[in-house]
Amino acid sequence: MSDTLRYFAEQARALNLELQNLKESPVEDLRAFTEQVLTELVALGLLEDTSSIGCYTHYAGKGGDA
Numbered sequence: 001m002s003d004t005l006r007y008f009a010e011q012a013r014a015l016n017l018e019l020q021n022l023k024e025s026p027v028e029d030l031r032a033f034t035e036q037v038l039t040e041l042v043a044l045g046l047l048e049d050t051s052s053i054g055c056y057t058h059y060a061g062k063g064g065d066a
Contacts, residue, residue, distance in 0.1 A: 004040060011036055 012018075015029040022030075041047040 004044070007040070008037060 011033055015025075015033055017025055017029060017033055038047065042049045
């Protein structure tokens with residue numbers, strides 16, 4: 001098992017998240033866990049970080065207007 005999966009398991013245990021009780025889990029705990037998972041996936045390059053989209057436009061300079 002990878003270190004990342006162990007980390008996710010530890011975080012789920014710390015938040016008392018269990019599959020059979022997921023519907024009763026506090027929304028704040030689910031959000032916290034989801035944020036951790038998504039942050040790690042972005043860090044691993046498995047998901048694109050879209051939080052900065054719209055802040056700037058990359059222009060390749062191929063002539064004409066952007």
